[in-house]
Amino acid sequence: MQPTIAEKKLQTQAVVTKEKKGKRNLISLEKLKNWAWVIVRSVLIIGLSFVILYPILLKVSIAFKQRMDLYDPTIVYIPRNFTLENFKYVLETMDYFKVLLNSFLLSGGTMLLTTLACAVVGYGFARFKFKGSNILFALVILTILVPPQTIMVPTYLQYRNFDIFGIIGLFNDGKGIKLIGTYWPFIISSITAMGLKAGLFIFIFRQFFKGVPKEIEEAALVDGAGVFKIFIKIMLPNAVPAMITVMLFSFVWQWNDIYFTTMFLEQASVLSSQLQxxxxxxxxxxxxxxxxxxxxxxxxxxxxxxxxxxxILPLIIMYMFVQRHFVESVERAGIVG
Structure with missing residues (x-):
């Protein structure tokens, strides 16, 4: 028996209603998943932010307290009597502004030299292929993996009696030059791309330059530009994101470095050594x-x-001004993920 027109309409309406309910359920399920992800992400961000910021906020709270507030059980985070005496005493004891200037000069100088040297080396690995280049780059990666403590003795002796193929000894009664206690070990290691974390910076530049189209260099070669002109006029301006990343990493790591500063500098003339x-x-x-x-x-x-x-106050102030450029440069340099 064939269904009537009314029965067909009822069946069609039932199917449409069922499909609408299914779509509503799917939409509700999708919204539930989105809200669940928002909640999980918010908890993770808040938790990580708390772990990172809590020690800093605790130090800020302690620094503004008076001595009597330490023994008041009713005072936990917010001081009852704000004071700047702690800052005044520490500034005088540490000779803060002189040491701060030395730290800026050391970190800023090594930052510029390391960035330039690593950019040249990274460009060479990215664009010039020669026999043994892969082995050399493997050695560069090895410098990232090997702890600096394993070469502490030869590094110290090298700068304790510094000589270049015995040339200096010819004019100095067979003795080298003592560079320990000066900034020359940092300058030499930065110029030769052997400074702090230089292997990582070379890797960053190599990966960035490999992503630059070769057609740009070929067009410049056709116009008569040489290798150095291409590097200075074309590659470096395009490598600004990688340069910002390397410069910031280099500055912060040198600022916080304790190992090399205590080994090369005999006096506590920078903040990292002074804190020791x-x-x-x-x-x-x-x-x-x-x-x-x-x-x-x-x-x-x-x-x-x-x-x-x-x-750490100078680093916090610097980050407040450059954090947007830093995040953009990290994304464009291709070292995320």
Whole structure:
């Protein structure tokens, strides 16, 4: 028996209603997944932000406290009596502004030299193929993997009695030049692309230059440009994102470096070295001044926390101004993920 027209309409409406319910369920399920991802992502971001920012916020809280606030159980994070005495004392004890200038000169100088040297080496690995180039690049990667402590002794001796193929010894009674205690070890290692994390910077430049179309260089060659002119006029302007990334990484890592600064510099003339002896220096000054701070670990810890905050303050200020350019440069340099 054939269904009537009314029955066909009812069947069609039932099918349409079922399809609409199915679409609503799919939309609801998709919205649920989106909201779940938003919640998970928010929890992760807030959690990571808390882990990163909490130590800094704690140091800020401690630095503005008076000594009496340390022994008040009702005070946890917000000081009852704000003071700048801790900053004043640490600035005088550390000779902060002189040491800050030295740190800027060292970090800024090595940043510029390392960026230029690593850009040249990275361009060479990216564009020039010769016998043994892959082996040399493997050795560059090896410098990233090998801890610097394994070559500490030969590195120290090299700069303790520095000589170039015995040439300096010919004019100095067979002796080299002592470069320990100066900035020359940092300058030489930066110029020769053997500085702090230089292997990683060479890898970044190599990957970036490999992504630049060769047609640009071929067009320049046709116009009569040489290798150096192509590198300076074409490749470097296009490599600005990679250069910003390398410059920021180089500056921050040199600023925070303790290993090489304590090995090459005999005196604590930069902030990273100064922080190594900040506790003992502050305790000695307090004891010689006749105060009880040297025997008060809580007060001594408060002053040390203030010195740490002052050492990272320039980096925080710099990041506030360059963080947008830094994120963009990292994305364009192709080192994300």
């Amino acid at each position: 002896i900040a506790g003992s220096t502050i305790a000695y000054n307090l004891s010689t001044a006749g105060g009880q701070g040297a025997t008060d670990p809580s007060y001594l810890s408060m002053l040390v926390n203030t010195s740490v905050l002052l050492s």
